[in-house]
Amino acid sequence: MVLVSYPMSMLMLAVLAALVGGHISGPAVLWGALSGIGAALGVWWFYAALATGPISIVSPLTAILVAGVPVVAGMVMGDRPGLLALIGIAVALVAVAMVSRGVTDEDVTPHRFTKTVGWLTVGCGVAFGLSFVLIARTPTDAGLWPLVFARISATLLVMVAAVLLGDFVKPEPRTVKLALLIAVLDTVANVAMLAALHGAMLSLASVLISLYPAATVGLAMVVLKERVTRWQVVGMVLALAAVAAITLD
Template structure:
């Protein structure tokens, strides 16, 4: 489930990033978030679950983190090189849940702990800069760097917060997360004068991003319920592998030998965590 979530996030991030190169990132999220909210609500009704104060509280807080995370992340992907922004964000996304899990008393086995360390190294290697040969030149500027760091912290906190939601609530915390995120995004868009949905290709990409994000979120919650936060979090942080692969194939971004080594280490890390 953690790897399925990583794949979903990786593809969704790529699609959202491409849409954000055509229109403002906030306008993309204005479509993808409501779509995910509706889809998650339908799934939550079908699956069932207890709507408790814990589900509302932790889900709502998670939504705030998600809203800023996706907004900043799409903005960074729209302005900077995708194969650099995505992996750098993942370093923080991986480190925060691991640190939080250990602080909360989680103690993974020796093999799994080694796997976590290998995975962190893999994310760092994958993050080494590649050459962007897209039609436009996308540089890793100071603004893009700040957006990347903010997105990484917000995404990492997202895993930590949703992990605190009661398991008996099933998918309802995800629904409340999307509700609060949608309200926040619409408010920000209204204040900034960007309350306008995209059209044409960007609209289609935003809709696709919303569908992919829904599946990734469901897989994320299932993974967190079935495993330790420190283990599931670091596996889900391997999502740049999918994003970088698509950037290489579609945008002709070049992968460095360090990134290739990082992907190989990621496979080894997954094996060690699963075995541990």
């Protein structure tokens, strides 16, 4: 999926960036490329952690780190949210952990939370979180070009990893179709993410972006008819409350 969707979204972003325009500068290239590396490493390590560790621990811990790292970075760099927004951030951190805790250890082949799994979990959470911080540092006059350089670096890293691990194989036609759809959605999401990070405080925009698991769970309920746990339902309600608190501040 990633081997097909990443290059396609890279091409789509390049076309959009050329149409929108923008100044390609050193910071746009540097911060964009580093953000892409962080996102690619995050995906790689997240899947590795899920494959060898307990999902019920790996998933919520990763979600908290993805949301928490940009919040801390934003505070350090000068963000000063209001009291209501701070409450919303705290609620959002709880919500994203509860929504992400969708599978219990009894539902899957039991895995131990080893030191390696722990490092992979922390690594992917920090890498994902830093990708938000880095892309937010790109200059606003660069337009969408930082996203292009982020996707270029991520695509190259994923391809190298696939070659080294022996996973560089020809995908099935159905996989290609789904990956193309994912590329379109990924492109739209990345453009919206950059606009949010450039238009609001990092600590607020990033934590709202990190609530995406709630949308995933909601769609799984409607489209795939999946059952959700009570914890996930509570988490989705808390996610809505967090969005309201942050946006109304």
